[in-house]
Amino acid sequence: MPEAPAPEHAAPERRRATSGAPWEDAVGYSRAVRVGPHVAVTGTVAAGPDGAALCPGDAYGQTREALAIVGRALADVGASLDDVVRTRLFVTDIAQWEAVGRAHREVFDAIRPATTMVEVARLIGPDFLVEVEADAIVS
Numbered sequence: 001m002p003e004a005p006a007p008e009h010a011a012p013e014r015r016r017a018t019s020g021a022p023w024e025d026a027v028g029y030s031r032a033v034r035v036g037p038h039v040a041v042t043g044t045v046a047a048g049p050d051g052a053a054l055c056p057g058d059a060y061g062q063t064r065e066a067l068a069i070v071g072r073a074l075a076d077v078g079a080s081l082d083d084v085v086r087t088r089l090f091v092t093d094i095a096q097w098e099a100v101g102r103a104h105r106e107v108f109d110a111i112r113p114a115t116t117m118v119e120v121a122r123l124i125g126p127d128f129l130v131e132v133e134a135d136a137i138v139s
Contacts, residue, residue: 017076
């Protein structure tokens with residue numbers, strides 16, 4: 001007896017969010033992409049609409065601002081900070097880890113995603129001290 005053809009499955013919908021940062025169009029990426037329950041939020045710095053750094057010289061403030069942008073991107077694709085399972089923190093001065101960590105804890109204390117913090121030589125502009133990435137799974 002011949003085998004029945006395998007059923008065709010529709011690919012999950014791909015949803016994208018943009019923050020309007022100038023680098024998104026220049027580089028060709030989205031702030032967040034959701035496919036099914038999985039969400040990836042790209043590296044996010046504390047940038048205003050003009051691309052200038054918010055909270056210059058303040059690692060804590062920049063982390064809070066970047067996390068706020070991450071939260072808005074998640075909301076744009078139907079997710080929330082509660083859905084975050086992993087974050088990555090890129091800092092230009094690891095000596096600022098406590099300030100960055102305090103801001104991260106204030107947002108994620110009850111959520112407790114897996115996280116990594118690493119020092120990097122520099123970010124997209126000289127005034128940026130912190131960049132945040134996040135992965136989420138919407139349940």
